[in-house]
Amino acid sequence: MSAAATLLVQMARDSGRAVVTEFDLFVLARQLFRDRGYRGTKLPSRNGPLNARRARKLLSEATFDLGHYPGEVPSHYLRRDPDFTSVLFTVGDGDATKVILDADPFGYLSHASALAFHGLGADTSELHISAPMRGQWAGCARHYMAAMLGDDLNSDSDEERLFPLTKPKPCPEVRGRPLHRHELSNPLSPTSFDPDRTRVSPPGATFRDTLAAPAWCGGMDQVIAIWRTQAAHYVDAIICAVAEASEKIVRVRAGYLLEEVLGIRDPRIGAWLADA
Structure with a gap:
């Protein structure tokens, strides 16, 4: 694993998240190459500016897909998360709620799970998450990507095409809890939540x-x-x-x-x- 990939893995694991997408890793890679290092460790000078080709190679070096590898994944790689059929990588500990909310920036606890969160109803093993419908989700993702990348909404860069933020596809159970993901035509706006608190209706x-x-x-x-x-x-x-x-x-x-x-x-x- 290259020095740049090692630093990227460390950044991901220090993020406080349970899972990250390829887009999340690309955002961290941009930060790494902009700062030319991380937490006192410099990026080797042989690493030129970050472009689409170098970013793809970097993410490939930092991650491992269990589906393409029969043995145990070495600890210094980011492992493909087994609770999703879409591409996400495990970077830290977290229960089902944290995992699914980290995976979907526009999802939030709702219905029975929100009742339990507010102390209005009994907690259950089932987890209820609400999120925008497909078209709305894509629109939210476009604005989110633009904000994270600091780019114009109408930009069509190679990086955005190569690392799009896509809707997560969780398995029926996430971290052992049955998941119900409700796509609503009138969900709560992502801007209505405090970024420092659990997203819940x-x-x-x-x-x-x-x-x-x-x-x-x-x-x-x-x-x-x-x-x-x-x-x-x-x-x-x-x-x-x-x-x-x-x-x-x-x-x-x-x-x-x-x-x-x-x-x-x-x-x-x-x-x-x-x-x-």
Whole structure:
């Protein structure tokens, strides 16, 4: 393994992530060649400017695909992650939540997993992740790549064609947990999340989602029980989130639960009668 590839592997493992994509590695490679070294170790002078050919060779030196190698992968390589059919590499420890959120920069915990995260429902072995639908995901990826590379959105460089950010394809189980990945037409915007915190739908949106897809939240009986015991603490957030719902049935269900079950009166709820 070359000195440059060794430094790239170290950068990836120091990133704090559990998995990285080829695009992530390319971003790190650009940083390595821009700084001409990493943490006091200089990049050998024989390494010229980073171009597409050199970047591809560098990533090839730093990674190993178990599918093409019958033995144990040496520890100084980045191993292809076995929980994805798309190309990702394991770089650090992490549970299923961290792995899938590191793999998909636009995914977030939702439904039953969000309920458990906020202490609104019991934790389950199943992991629920929501993300934009295919076309929306590609648009988000284009903006993300441009921001990370510092390039114009209309650029069509060799590097961007060679290392595109593509939607992850996880296996049915990630780190031993059954995964449910929901592609939504109206997901939460990536800009609505704090980059330093776990990406998870906030309580108001989570309550709204329980009515849009109760089957992903333990079933309607479980959803009603959660609303009976917890919804009164989040009334304003719930009303704001439900008002933005694209499905009329969500407002009808929310209006019934808030008014008839919880006895809450609010003029904003009355406006939803038109949806009944």
